[in-house]
Amino acid sequence: MTEDELCYLPATELAASIKAREVSPVEVVESLLTRIERLDPALNAFVTVVGDQALEAARRAEQQVTAVPAAELGALHGVPVTVKDLTDTAGVRTTYGSVHYKDHVPDRDGIGWARLKAAGAILLGKTTTPEFGMGAVTDSPLTGVTNNPWDLSRTVGGSSGGAAAAVAAGLGPIAWGSDGGGSIRVPAACCGTVGHKASLGRIPVTGESDVYGTVDISGPLTHTVADAALVLQVVAGPDREDPLSLPASPVDYSRCLDDAHVRGLRIAYSPNLGHGPVDPQVRALVERAARTFETELGAHVEEVAVELPDPIQYFSDFWSPAALALLEDMVAGQGLDISLSDRTFAEFTRRARGMSAVDYYRVAVQTRARIAAGFAAVFGAYDLLLTPTMPVSAFPHPGPEGGPVTVDGQPVKEPVYDFHRFTEPPSHAGHPALTVPCGFTEEGLPVGLQVIGPHHADDAVLRAAAVYEGHAGWHRRRPALAVS
Structure with missing residues (x-):
């Protein structure tokens, strides 16, 4: 198996091969570390690489494969994982991009x-994020700009940008990221990977976010949907410290894809969620994908109008006080002087100082209720909703x-985060x-299709x-940078 083949092996196949003693976890980690050393200077996807620690964990994992029955090994035994540098890792530097x-x-x-590690995963390193995750692109005073594997002059989006770049470049089969208004899905779309935001409460956020925040979640970026399902099976389930975490699901997510089909489903398609222009190439590719569900996969697809509040105004009004x-809390309280170099962070804090408590109540409760009502109307008649993940490809x-x-010749209201306008609304309604x-695109840049489901319909x-x-097979295409 070549380095490319090994480093792009999906986590499901890698885990099975390790347990079958067909692939050594040491060989995998060594290959990935070599690849990181070669490619990351151009990508800048990592804040910290823990090579020695990863190799030691791989050696232990290899010994356990021979000493322990395969059925007793964790679901991710020996599988390398990267973790976004907003998630704490005990004993390993965590900078929050600051x-x-x-x-x-x-x-x-x-x-x-903690749950990935308990399932046998091996930490390779920590991936880049804008400062405190409060940026729409991945650029921080600490690490600088992260580059897109498909075109180094292009963005990876934010805020799980290093995570997306690492997966796309074959620097690890699973990246752990986080998503409030699209911070998993936007980078995944920019880099041509799978990015999954589970239902609110499906994955607890203890130690990763405010447990009463009701928007922020953590989740995976992966090579394949099956890998995302495997990760969900590992990390889903209640936690006593997260009061909003859901009870254990009866669904085995690692097996829910067996014999999967969409025949007979009623699927809604919205080209723009009711707001703003979409790049013609993006719209054409997403519309073609939506029609594929009907013409080739057996679903019934209808274009629908979705009534939602202005997502850009809401984005600004909701996140500015945060x-x-x-x-x-994190900076001024410690006597520190933050640079506020990130445009989004600086603009949000400026706006927040002009908002009243009544202003925020109306946004956080009343406007958010209108978002929920807009999706409820769709899911009252349809099983799923398809949209573009972004209105543009990686810029x-x-x-x-x-x-x-501008997008399609039309000016956009807030260029700094307009490209999150399709990922923000389902997050605030709690939908998977x-x-x-x-x-x-003609420039060779990936485009993402967003699949949204009713509450709790993660499967x-x-x-x-x-x-x-x-059916489409786009996940098999790899950036030229990453092909040796």
Whole structure:
């Protein structure tokens, strides 16, 4: 098996091969570390690489394969994983993308990584994020800009940008990321990977986010939908410290894709969720994917109008107070002077200072209720909803405006985060959503199809995405940078 073949082996196949003694976890980790050393100087996807620790864990994993029956090994035994540098990793530097935390070493694991590790996963390193995750592109004062494997002059989005770049470049089969308004799905779409945001509460956020935050979640970026399902099976389930975590699901997510199909499903398709322009190439590719569900996969697809509040205004109004609170709690409270170099963070804190408590109540409760009602109307008649993941493909690294100022010849209201307008609404309504590659632009840039499901229908989202992925096969395409 060549390095490329080994490093792009999906986690499901890798885990099975390790347990069958067909592949050595030491060989896998060594190959990935060699690849990281070769490719990451161009990508800048890692904050920290724990090579010695990973090799030692791989040696232990290899010994256990020979000493322990395969059935007793964890679901991810010997499988390398990267973790976004917002998630605490006990004993391993966690910076939150900030120069003020460049030497911070937590003594506790975030729950997502704790569950991955308990299932046998091996930590390769920590991936880049904008400062405190409060940026729409992955650029921080600590690490600088992360580059897209498909075109180094292009963005990886944010805030799980290093995670997406690592998976796309074959620097690890699973990346653990986080998502509030699209921070898993936008980078995954930019880089041509799968990115999964589970239903609110499906994956607890203890030690990774505010347990009463009701929007932020953590989850995987992977090569395949099956890998995302496997990760969900490992990390899902209640936690006593997270009061909003859901009871254990009766669904075995690692097996829910067996014999999956979409025949007979009623699927809604919205080209823009009711707001803003979409790049013509993106729209054409996503529409083609949506029609594939009907013409070739047996579903009934209808284009629908979705009534939602202005997502950009809501994005700004909801997240601005959160940014200001973060600034005061994590930085000002310690006597630190944050640079506020990130455009989004700086703009949010400025706006928050002009908002009243009544303003925020109306946004967080009343406007959010309108978002929930908009999706409820769709899912009252349809099983799933398909949309573009982003209105554009990966754009050149931001200039002064922070993002594209026009899309399809039309000006956008807030270039700095306009490209999150399709991922923000389902997050705030608590719906499961997943992005899967659905084609490439003329420039060779990946485009993502977003599959959104009713509340708690994580298995339906995974099945539909897996059926499309298996039919279309876009996940097999690899960036030239990563091909040796």
